[in-house]
Amino acid sequence: MLHNVTEVSAESLRDTIAARFPQGYRFITLTCVDGGATWELLYHFDRNYELSHVRVRVPKGAVVPSISGIYACAALVENEVQDLFGVTFEGLTVNYERRFMLAVEAPLAPMVRTPVAQAAARAGEMRM
Amino acid sequence: MIFPFLKTLFLSLRRGPATRRYPRVVRTPFPGTRGHLVNDAGKCIFCGVCARRCPAGALVVTRTPAHWTLDPYRCIVCGYCVEVCPKKSLRMEPWHRRESGGARGQG
Amino acid sequence: MNNATTSTPRRTVIPFGPQHPVLPEPLHLRLVLEDEKVVEAQPAVGYIHRGIEKLAEVKDFQQNVFLLEHVCGICSFIHALAYCQGIEELMGVEVPARARYLRVVWSELNRLHSHLLWLGLLADAFGFESLFMQIWRARERVLDLEEQTAGARIMLSTCTIGGVRRDLSAEQVGQVLRGLDELEREFDMFVPVVIKDATVKERLCGVGVLTQRQAQELGAVGPVARASGIARDLRVTGYAAYGELGVNPVIETDGDCYARTLVRVRELYQSLLLLRKALRHMPDSPIAVAVKGKPEGEVVMRVEQPRGEVMYYLKANGTATLERVRVRTPTFANLPALLAILPGCELADVPVITLSIDPCVSCTER
Ligand code: SF4
């Protein structure tokens, strides 16, 4: 079971995470779960072998603030999520433009669950 | 640095090469090695449990006509089917299949 | 004549990889050079993305054990272990004592062969071919031990939800213990060469220094973090039987390639110690318990791989298939550290530095 989960909104995400950085939390990784109409992003942290998580739910199509300005190591995983799920991060320090994990000819956002959602994600990306 | 290697050198000279002249000399697998899968067709009741459980989708079983087929290119030789078969009809043989194109199976 | 123009050297961009003689992994680095000095490095992966996380949402939770083992061709058992422990936590399964000890045995065999593989590749990277052969001969013995005990050299497939799938007879335990003694004799022959030889030191000492602060901020794990003085080893948390056996993280403080080598060399001996302890004190009990029902809930499970911490996030919904399986492998966590230490080094050192984080790109991409 997951313990120490803090639920935050997309607006307060950066502040929550910036507050953790000086406290010696290590950023482990970011997990994206396809929650139907929303993206569920889980930021995992470790301090002295103790796990804690920050959870953000955003509607699909919304832009998520990138935390790569706070934790530099988050840039790679945010690029991965951007590739595999089609989530758009705003303020990425390094942006691979959806070609970090996937080859040029690979399908976009392959981890999105239903074909309908996949189409929506593609449409969202067209607009940009 | 020369000295530890001198010792190794003498040992290697005494023990001979660590490699074999494959394919003339073939390594004997240890007993219990998962080499390849065989089915004692006499015991098989074609229930299809193995095919449903196989993580690689390597098995196709049909009741009529009674057919049990393994796609050796898909099989990851995990042995899960052996575990779940209700009739204990499957077993793992230690020898690996020969490279494709050659004669199949040594055991 | 004009200093201002001569002191700004021209920049060159060199693509390093994905096919590179010293790096059998398809990692591509875009290196920006000034003269022979690297000023910037940008990685590109994605050459071997296999979509295992996606496939894991289709296969049922039992089949996933075998699938997730294939995330990595080196620490296969430990991936299965992390996954099984996660599912066991979700389902409240108590693993029998003997199974926990056997899990340690196979985990440590995996660690031994992984570290030996890396040491061999390192020797190969700086052109010390005979050392490479010696080390890989020792590695072959570990693979033999794995085949003897688990039935396969790499894909052990012995971990299962609720325990392990194979037991060791007293005779096999004796065989492994004898094998370990032989292995230790081999280690004693090549280890002095690795750690004392002047040419080896020349290539490793002071090269690619990662400070403790960098390691912490960039989230480095495993030997990379430990070589920079961070005592981070998940085995300390006592999963499987590590709690009973006791693990003290191996730490070095210099943070250079040499320190990372020393950490791994010392971990070879640590693994031997753990293996002997586990084999000698293995309790008698069943090796697996039957698992009933379906998993439900969310869990994060972390275990220590040869390359560092691996994290599994599992989300189950009470059906046979999982909603989400997420794998964060140690190399993914160590890539930012690599990118931090490459700028400022010589082009000729790039292969050795890259190798010193022990990159495993196929598991990074999954
Ligand atoms: S599970 Fe056993 S009996 Fe059933 S089809 Fe497969 S091999 Fe035959």
Ligand code: SF4
């Ligand atoms: S050994 Fe594994 S992969 Fe091969 S047929 Fe049996 S279950 Fe399938």
